Amino acid sequence: MPYNNVEILFVEDSTDDAMLTIRALKKSGFANNLHHVSDGAQALDFIYCRGIYALRNIYENPKLILLDLKMPKISGLEVLEKIKADANFKSIPVVILTSSKEDPDIQKCYALGANSYIAKPVESDNFFNAIKQIGLYWMVLSQLP
Numbered sequence: 001m002p003y004n005n006v007e008i009l010f011v012e013d014s015t016d017d018a019m020l021t022i023r024a025l026k027k028s029g030f031a032n033n034l035h036h037v038s039d040g041a042q043a044l045d046f047i048y049c050r051g052i053y054a055l056r057n058i059y060e061n062p063k064l065i066l067l068d069l070k071m072p073k074i075s076g077l078e079v080l081e082k083i084k085a086d087a088n089f090k091s092i093p094v095v096i097l098t099s100s101k102e103d104p105d106i107q108k109c110y111a112l113g114a115n116s117y118i119a120k121p122v123e124s125d126n127f128f129n130a131i132k133q134i135g136l137y138w139m140v141l142s143q144l145p
Contacts, residue, residue, distance in 0.1 A: 040074030
């Protein structure tokens with residue numbers, strides 16, 4: 001897969017959640033330039049053009065990052081902190097898409113610079129609608145720098 005022109009970087013370790021989200025994005029027309037990684041280390045490798053992504057153009061940032069919190073290797077919180085602390089990447093919108101509804105997680109994400117925090121709806125119709133709205137807002141309506 002070419003790693004340039006990726007519009008959405010989707011970081012999710014749960015295969016089931018990833019399949020549902022990707023299907024919802026495809027159904028809504030927002031998955032053409034989506035790249036899925038399954039842990040925080042892969043997300044940072046993608047963003048910083050390391051490892052298998054070394055040939056990716058570092059100046060072609062994703063337009064949106066969908067980020068789970070609870071992941072192996074490097075947590076979503078650590079990924080968020082690293083991205084938002086870096087002047088080269090802090091303007092990329094990061095939407096936390098997680099099952100955690102815990103107030104400390106929500107507060108910490110916003111303090112680190114998350115642009116939105118969405119708890120995954122358990123019911124599939126609500127989930128599909130939430131994903132469609134995310135794509136519509138961040139990929140169509142929102143004006144990014």
